[in-house]
Amino acid sequence: MTRLLEGKSALVTGAGSGIGRATAIAMAREGARVTVADLAGPGAGDTVAAIRAAGGEAQAVVADVTRPHQVAAMVDAAVAAYGRLDCAHNNAGVAAGTLGAGGQRVGDIDQEVWDRMIAVNLTGVWLCMKHELAAMERTGGGAIVNTASIAGLVGLPGTHAYVAAKHGVVGLTKAAAIDHAEAGIRVNAICPGYIETPMIGDSMARRGERILARAAMRRLGQPEEIAEAVVWLCSDRSGFITGTTVTADGGYMAS
Numbered sequence: 001m002t003r004l005l006e007g008k009s010a011l012v013t014g015a016g017s018g019i020g021r022a023t024a025i026a027m028a029r030e031g032a033r034v035t036v037a038d039l040a041g042p043g044a045g046d047t048v049a050a051i052r053a054a055g056g057e058a059q060a061v062v063a064d065v066t067r068p069h070q071v072a073a074m075v076d077a078a079v080a081a082y083g084r085l086d087c088a089h090n091n092a093g094v095a096a097g098t099l100g101a102g103g104q105r106v107g108d109i110d111q112e113v114w115d116r117m118i119a120v121n122l123t124g125v126w127l128c129m130k131h132e133l134a135a136m137e138r139t140g141g142g143a144i145v146n147t148a149s150i151a152g153l154v155g156l157p158g159t160h161a162y163v164a165a166k167h168g169v170v171g172l173t174k175a176a177a178i179d180h181a182e183a184g185i186r187v188n189a190i191c192p193g194y195i196e197t198p199m200i201g202d203s204m205a206r207r208g209e210r211i212l213a214r215a216a217m218r219r220l221g222q223p224e225e226i227a228e229a230v231v232w233l234c235s236d237r238s239g240f241i242t243g244t245t246v247t248a249d250g251g252y253m254a255s
């Protein structure tokens, strides 16, 4: 059976942990050569080791998505190693809890927290796309998937800066899809519900029971369940899909 991403060059940010790691591994399983990017080397190295152990091809790149030169170098590294860039999953992100601001309302957080949240979760996605789109245009097209969230579709309590950034990712995704469709580039957003990764420790500690009670499936999602949707959105099987969001939330948004 033909693999979904056979021979493609793919890039995943935040790929040293959680959803990004699962996506990088799933992309490699589907035949992509994967540039595994993350803020810290050890996490990215572990993901590359897992891919290689399964017979796949990958390289690790350390890059902070808020740093223009590092992002440019990250995309250059993908093209240098694998000749082109076909797929990108802009996934690196931080939660309010990660920044010590979980549960806080608009008037409660310091501007440093707001600035960091927007810098990583929104500006970081824009910066990655800026370089990825240029690389994809040079070789005739590609597919980009940005990680938004159900927090990009509705408000959630105690995490307004994250909600604002993720709504921004959804808007940016739509606008980029319109601007780059003629160049053969599709741009979509994945909107996960609550997924079992290090990121949700704070939310689960504060309101885990309420979260699980609202999800129709009454459980957290697994990173691999998001990865499968991202692989499909990057593949030619979703060839007419662009500028939209795919929600994978176990039915959280259904109620």
Ligand code: NAP
Residues within 6 Å of the ligand: 013, 014, 015, 016, 017, 018, 019, 020, 037, 038, 039, 040, 043, 063, 064, 065, 066, 091, 092, 093, 094, 095, 120, 124, 147, 148, 149, 150, 191, 192, 193, 194, 195, 196, 197, 198, 199, 200
């Ligand atoms: P995770 O396990 O914490 O992974 C996030 C990754 O992003 C980490 O490897 C982290 O590196 C990296 N990262 C953070 N800041 C970065 C930066 N400035 N530059 C490059 N990499 C950076 O969390 P996750 O749940 O997989 O989250 C992945 C994405 O899914 C995020 O965009 C998140 O907002 C989104 N999401 C998650 C959920 C959920 O329930 N888990 C739901 C909806 C959306 P370090 O560990 O070294 O900081």
